[in-house]
Amino acid sequence: MxxxxxxxxxxxxxxxxxxxxxxxxxxxxxxxxxxxxxxxxxxxxxxxxxxxxxxxxxxxxxxxxxxxxxxxxxxxxxxxxxxxxxxxxxxxxxxxxxxxxxxxxxxxxxxxxxxxxxxxxxxxxxxxxxxxxxxxEEEGSFYAGAFAGLLTKTQNIGFLGGMVSPVISAFEKGFRNGIAFVNPQAKLLIEYAGDTPEAFNSPETGKKLGLKLAAEGADFVYHAAGRTGLGLIEASRRSSFLVIGVDGDQSGLAPGKVAASMVKxxxxxxxxxxxxxxxxxxxxxxxxxxxxxGGIELDISRFNAGLVTPLITQRLAEVEAFLLHRTPASQSTSGSDRPGK
Missing domain, CATH: 3.40.50.2300 (Response regulator)
Known part of the structure; x- marks a missing residue:
């Protein structure tokens, strides 16, 4: 694409x-x-x-x-x-x-x-x-949120964080705003794995929370949870939801189940x-x-390229243009700033 x-x-x-x-x-x-x-x-x-x-x-x-x-x-x-x-x-x-x-x-x-x-x-x-x-990461997560918001069918989208911290909160905020930018009707479901550094190193917790989000109707789940996210990806193999990975390209871990990755x-x-x-x-x-x-990018998996229609490609280009040219005052997700449907 x-x-x-x-x-x-x-x-x-x-x-x-x-x-x-x-x-x-x-x-x-x-x-x-x-x-x-x-x-x-x-x-x-x-x-x-x-x-x-x-x-x-x-x-x-x-x-x-x-x-x-x-x-x-x-x-x-x-x-x-x-x-x-x-x-x-x-x-x-x-x-x-x-x-x-x-x-x-x-x-x-x-x-x-x-x-x-x-x-x-x-x-x-x-x-x-x-x-x-x-x-x-707020900018990259905004892009990831727009991707999920454009593709969700259930209108339920999940976020899995490791532990609450300024960095992970920026991931969550950007993802939330990106969803709202393109699809204000969608609901964001949020889970955190713990409150210590071990929260980033618990695949079993990631698997459990991934299945919980799936049971609540999420069809896309974005994670910022380190190795805990590997459990989320494993859970996606057992369910119908797709994952948006983080930091590196994670699509090879579960071809067809990791739809995109927000790469730092x-x-x-x-x-x-x-x-x-x-x-x-x-x-x-x-x-x-x-x-x-060139410090961040949204890497859409070649295994899921069929999800991204020409219209979705156009919408994502609009989101990219917004991110590249916005000013602090234009970061609102309401009103005329939102690309047309």
């Missing part, structure tokens, strides 16, 4: 350009070796979401001349700090961490090593040597931070990546 193809081509082109820029920079400074250390988030590799998306970006970095990447996979939140300490003590050129559960650890370790650059993905620590890269381009974020180090222009601060920056 043209919309998705265009988005994917643009994203691939942007990343290819940035990868080439990195390679060119590295070739101009062949004597410089960049050692990047990254501490993954709780849940670890195999979550088919944030950690795996980060690891895909790491693999691309490893292709660059002179770029060495060390990866620490913490067993729990407490292990994040020791991982950061280990990497910073080795005087890494850049130390990376992921998510809100790394906040305090990054704050403490970055304060202890003020000459070491840190990048924190998907959360914020305000220190001179910390680059905080946020993704506009961690590879783009890591690329941005490493390039800043290579070019000696790294500085602390907050950078937000959205649809216009």
């Amino acid at each position: 043209r919309l998705v193809t265009r988005l994917l081509i643009c994203s691939l082109f942007l990343f290819a350009c940035s990868l080439n820029a990195l390679a060119e920079t590295a070739s101009r400074t062949p004597a410089k070796t960049v050692r990047v250390g990254i501490v993954l988030s709780v849940g670890g590799l195999g979550d088919h979401a944030f950690n795996d998306a980060a690891y895909a970006g790491i693999q691309k970095l490893r292709q660059l001349p002179g770029c060495i990447v060390d990866v620490v996979e913490p067993g729990d939140v407490a292990a994040i700090e020791s991982g950061l300490e280990f990497l910073a003590a080795r005087r890494a050129s850049l130390v990376a961490a992921i998510g809100i559960f790394a906040n305090e650890a990054v704050r403490r370790v970055a304060s202890k090593y003020p000459d070491v650059p840190f990048v924190l993905l998907d959360s914020v620590v305000e220190l001179p040597n910390v680059m905080s890269v946020l993704f506009n 381009r961690l590879d783009v974020a890591l690329d941005t931070a490493v390039r800043a180090v290579l070019e000696n222009r790294f500085k602390g601060g907050v950078l937000t990546l959205g649809l216009a920056d």
Whole structure:
């Protein structure tokens, strides 16, 4: 389909350009070796979401001349700090961490090593040597909500979050607004898996809540729940609802059952931070990546392409245009801002 193809081509082109820029920079400074250390988030590799998306970006970095990447996979939140300490003590050129559960650890370790650059993905620590890269998950979730709102037949749509936090609340808010933007009659059913970090690492809970949402009539369920979302996807195999995945492309986990994924381009974020180090222009601060920056995208599964008619494609293009050109005052989901039916 043209919309998705265009988005994917643009994203691939942007990343290819940035990868080439990195390679060119590295070739101009062949004597410089960049050692990047990254501490993954709780849940670890195999979550088919944030950690795996980060690891895909790491693999691309490893292709660059002179770029060495060390990866620490913490067993729990407490292990994040020791991982950061280990990497910073080795005087890494850049130390990376992921998510809100790394906040305090990054704050403490970055304060202890003020000459070491840190990048924190998907959360914020305000220190001179910390680059905080946020993704506009509210914008991406809005797009996902519009997708579900246009395709729902039951007028019941589900949202499964890990635990309540500012980031996950932004997912929920954006998804709700995206649904209302195209289909104000649809109802949003909400479930959260728990109130501790373990809520992102419980596939069994995800399966149970997925079946509960299906029993309540949801025919699309969007999740922001890490490994817990794997249970939701498993539940979809036993029911008629379709899943909208998150962070990475999850369509391969259940072909035909994961209709789309709201992808956060961690590879783009890591690329941005490493390039800043290579070019000696790294500085602390907050950078937000959205649809216009190639930092997020809605990846519609090729297994479900038949759901997306030319009319749906047109409507999604209208939603994309709204997101790309809106101002803060235009974020309302009511009135003439809503695309025609």
